[in-house]
Amino acid sequence: MPELPEVETTKRGIAPYIEHQRIECVTIRENRFRTPVPEYLAERLVHQQIGQISRRAKYLLLPVAEGHLIWHLGMSGSLRLETPEAALKKHDHIQLTMSSGWQLRYHDPRRFGFVDFIEDDPMSDSRLASLGPEPLSPILTGSYLYRVSRGKKSSVKTFIMDNAVVVGVGNIYASEALFMAGIDPRRAAGRISMERYQRLSAAIKSVLSSAIEQGGTTLRDFVSGQGEPGYFAQKLNVYGRSGAECVRCGTTLRNIVLGQRASVYCPGCQR
DNA sequence: CCCGATTCCTGTAGGC
DNA sequence: TGCCTACAGGAATCGG
Numbered sequence: 001m002p003e004l005p006e007v008e009t010t011k012r013g014i015a016p017y018i019e020h021q022r023i024e025c026v027t028i029r030e031n032r033f034r035t036p037v038p039e040y041l042a043e044r045l046v047h048q049q050i051g052q053i054s055r056r057a058k059y060l061l062l063p064v065a066e067g068h069l070i071w072h073l074g075m076s077g078s079l080r081l082e083t084p085e086a087a088l089k090k091h092d093h094i095q096l097t098m099s100s101g102w103q104l105r106y107h108d109p110r111r112f113g114f115v116d117f118i119e120d121d122p123m124s125d126s127r128l129a130s131l132g133p134e135p136l137s138p139i140l141t142g143s144y145l146y147r148v149s150r151g152k153k154s155s156v157k158t159f160i161m162d163n164a165v166v167v168g169v170g171n172i173y174a175s176e177a178l179f180m181a182g183i184d185p186r187r188a189a190g191r192i193s194m195e196r197y198q199r200l201s202a203a204i205k206s207v208l209s210s211a212i213e214q215g216g217t218t219l220r221d222f223v224s225g226q227g228e229p230g231y232f233a234q235k236l237n238v239y240g241r242s243g244a245e246c247v248r249c250g251t252t253l254r255n256i257v258l259g260q261r262a263s264v265y266c267p268g269c270q271r
Numbered sequence: 272c273c274c275g276a277t278t279c280c281t282g283t284a285g286g287c
Numbered sequence: 288t289g290c291c292t293a294c295a296g297g298a299a300t301c302g303g
Binding site: 032033034074075076091108109110111112151152153154158259260 | 273274275276277279280281282
Binding site: 002034076 | 296
């Protein structure tokens with residue numbers, strides 16, 4: 001499921017093929033997503049040139065002359081490049097045919113994602129304006145997490161998955177970062193020391209950078225722009241390993257529910 | 272304000 | 288083998 005590393009992998013994969021290319025044709029086969037595809041989307045895009053693609057949190061931003069496409073992959077979405085001859089897959093809902101001949105196809109079985117068109121400054125858009133800092137930016141530090149967590153009673157895992165605190169940390173990487181930092185995910189966010197938050201911020205950066213290097217994590221259906229899976233799944237220490245032995249201390253990993261999310265951790269070395 | 276619960280959706284896995 | 292149910296989850300929204 002696309003978290004930040006998967007969205008970054010997608011961005012890097014598709015950018016060389018669609019930046020500075022003109023959109024020749026827009027095909028929308030399905031418009032029911034988290035929000036409906038705007039009816040005017042195709043007419044706003046056709047014959048427009050795409051500028052430099054960027055990413056904010058898990059949103060992809062594709063600039064065109066009169067605004068930005070904003071794309072969110074939800075939890076089962078992927079964007080991949082195909083030649084026009086390549087067979088359509090079930091759930092290939094939207095497709096942009098580029099002047100280069102490549103087709104950008106949006107595949108999203110669960111339809112939790114969406115695409116929208118923003119005319120104004122995208123950073124002023126309500127969906128982007130309230131977001132916290134990027135995890136790989138210098139703004140995310142141990143002292144930042146320590147400061148904004150004071151008084152918070154929710155669990156530290158829920159806290160780092162809150163997009164107002166820091167963006168792009170979903171269930172997989174939150175679980176992995178807490179394991180790496182040796183912190184029990186159930187701990188109240190407001191009662192964790194500065195020292196531990198320094199370890200946690202370093203762990204978040206480490207696990208996300210490493211996952212980006214591996215091309216993301218493929219559990220079921222994530223594929224890069226080139227249609228290839230990511231390889232970080234092989235490096236997961238706790239996510240999806242409930243009942244197995246901890247790679248560090250051998251204790252049996254436990255699964256609990258925090259914030260309605262499965263949370264696997266090691267009772268032996270996460271305290 | 273804060274925090275937890277609910278909601279959207281479909282493919283997959285597990286139980287019987 | 289086939290049917291049924293539970294589960295996966297990002298983020299908006301609601302309610303206490």
